[in-house]
Amino acid sequence: MSLKIQNLVKIYGTQSAVNNISFEANQGEIVGFLGPNGAGKSTTMKIATCYLTATSGKVEVCGYDVQQDAMEVRRNIGYLPEHNPLYLEMYVKEFLEFVGGLYQIKGQRLQNRIAEVIDLVGLTLEQKKKIGQLSKGYRQRVGLAQALIHDPKVLILDEPTTGLDPNQLAEIRGVIRNIGREKTVVFSTHIMQEVEAICDRVVIINHGKIVNDSSLSVLKTSGKTMEEVFRNLTNH
Numbered sequence: 001m002s003l004k005i006q007n008l009v010k011i012y013g014t015q016s017a018v019n020n021i022s023f024e025a026n027q028g029e030i031v032g033f034l035g036p037n038g039a040g041k042s043t044t045m046k047i048a049t050c051y052l053t054a055t056s057g058k059v060e061v062c063g064y065d066v067q068q069d070a071m072e073v074r075r076n077i078g079y080l081p082e083h084n085p086l087y088l089e090m091y092v093k094e095f096l097e098f099v100g101g102l103y104q105i106k107g108q109r110l111q112n113r114i115a116e117v118i119d120l121v122g123l124t125l126e127q128k129k130k131i132g133q134l135s136k137g138y139r140q141r142v143g144l145a146q147a148l149i150h151d152p153k154v155l156i157l158d159e160p161t162t163g164l165d166p167n168q169l170a171e172i173r174g175v176i177r178n179i180g181r182e183k184t185v186v187f188s189t190h191i192m193q194e195v196e197a198i199c200d201r202v203v204i205i206n207h208g209k210i211v212n213d214s215s216l217s218v219l220k221t222s223g224k225t226m227e228e229v230f231r232n233l234t235n236h
């Protein structure tokens with residue numbers, strides 16, 4: 001099991017954000033993690049990537065516990081946060097060298113890996129620019145590249161396609177689909193077409209609780225559109 005979440009609870013002060021959720025994701029699987037605004041998606045993703053600690057419950061990444069083996073978890077997981085924080089003054093390659101260095105990747109190995117991820121995410125034409133000069137779609141690609149630089153087994157993407165034009169959207173979806181062939185990908189989105197286009201499984205969370213965990217093919221047999229399924233499960 002690449003990602004295993006068991007009875008996860010997160011309470012911020014008096015605000016309950018995640019209320020006893022459990023789900024798993026396996027290698028070669030693309031899991032859409034859906035829910036209305038404020039449902040608890042980003043909170044769950046931040047706990048799985050060691051950016052936040054849980055109030056209770058357990059999260060394992062490739063068998064490593066996020067609380068006890070945070071270093072191993074970080075080696076095995078790549079994360080594109082919702083607002084994709086980047087150093088705008090840095091050049092694309094300079095930034096990827098910096099991130100690779102944080103993972104102790106050095107020398108020729110680092111240069112080779114940077115070339116690979118630039119190719120993988122479709123940054124070849126823009127690779128010589130400063131990040132601040134890039135359009136939103138290309139900044140998202142830099143975010144994806146930094147999440148992939150250490151070749152993690154599990155990839156967590158928080159709304160990776162928000163605000164992209166239809167061309168960029170299609171391309172980034174293609175990149176995610178390719179990555180999902182060999183890695184475990186969990187990504188959040190509010191775009192229901194995207195779920196139908198790339199997910200194998202759909203986990204829906206509402207008010208911090210899981211209200212659906214099933215394969216896309218099973219959901220489709222209901223004869224309802226993804227949008228109808230989503231609204232029926234979360235509109236209360």
Ligand SMILES: Nc1ncnc2c1ncn2[C@@H]1O[C@H](COP(=O)(O)OP(=O)(O)OP(=O)(O)O)[C@@H](O)[C@H]1O
Nearest residue numbers: 012015016017035036037038039040041042043044
């Ligand atoms: N740092 C924080 N302090 C207090 N409450 C928080 C904090 N971060 C999130 N919350 C609250 O926790 C709940 C879950 O938020 P979260 O960001 O996980 O939702 P989300 O499903 O990712 O939403 P969106 O789709 O809008 O990104 C919300 O009610 C939010 O206001």
